[in-house]
Amino acid sequence: MAVRAILFDRDGTLVHDVPYNGDPAAVRPVHAAARALALARMHGLRTGVVTNQSGIGRGLLTTAQVDAVHQRVDELLGRFDTWQVCPHHPHDGCRCRKPAPGLVLDACAALGVPPAATVVIGDIGADVRAALAAGARPILVPTPVTRADEVEAAPEVAPDLLEAVRLALAPAGVPT
Template identity: 35%
Template sequence: MAEKLIVLDRDGVINYDSDNYIKTVDEWIPLPGSMEAIGKLTQAGYKIAVATNQSGISRGYFSIETLNAMHDKMIKLADEHGGKFDFIAYCPHGPDDGCDCRKPLPGLIHQIENTLGLSVRDCYMVGDSLRDLEAGVAAGMKPVLVKTGKGERTLEKGFELENVLVKQDLFELVNDLV
């Protein structure tokens, strides 16, 4: 039996995304239904982790302190809906930094496993981009593409991954799960 763990990408899954990066706490705005979905998952006994590329840090668009403030806002809003994040893993590196944590590599997911002491195998990885899904598949997870954020664009481009569940948004996925 797989753990009741779900791993979520952040931008485009939990909150609105921007091609210009989410750079301030004010720009961090939850997608409709996402906080309710996180509350519902928590109430159903799921552990919830976030795996997010945040290259805006290495690019100098925002600081670690600003990222932490965005995550504090996310945690507070989830809490207002009975939701809880068990761990937030982020990659602060740029695409050319040669790290092992930037998705599509599974480093962030391994951080989640190590921190929570759980296996992600057969758990859901929810993302709006191919790199999110590839990171999940590399770690033995079941990929879920949401059409929010860059999800529609990802679908239009097409991809080779098999057995990808496609949902309108996080809320629809959670309603199907619990």
């Protein structure tokens, strides 16, 4: 099935990871993020973000702070078609926290795109497992925090975000 949407993890994938970031001024896109998103959008793909934000559930962040960070990401990288956020504490047992498939499934529903036509790009094994559990295609972009076993287990790995988007487009026969 042709790719119709790409979902991105936020921290470590789209922007540099600042633990429990509630400060829009601290948002810094990763190298080539703007180019990667421009490429996806140029080919008509829907874009979304699927992000665990346990700082809310831990009482370290407010929803308003997280929303302000997301607004800043939209300002820097262009507006995303959907933002799906898990605000729960890791021990809450929710259906949305990655590696559970809830965020991916909710994003696909919001975009009107089946999981089989969706690529999920992330930097850790939880992103890959969430994509697989939802029936989407995962692409891992390792960072210094990515464990070697996560890289080894990933079905597809790209060296950076731009290459991940190119890889996502390639099976659809779309020239990059």
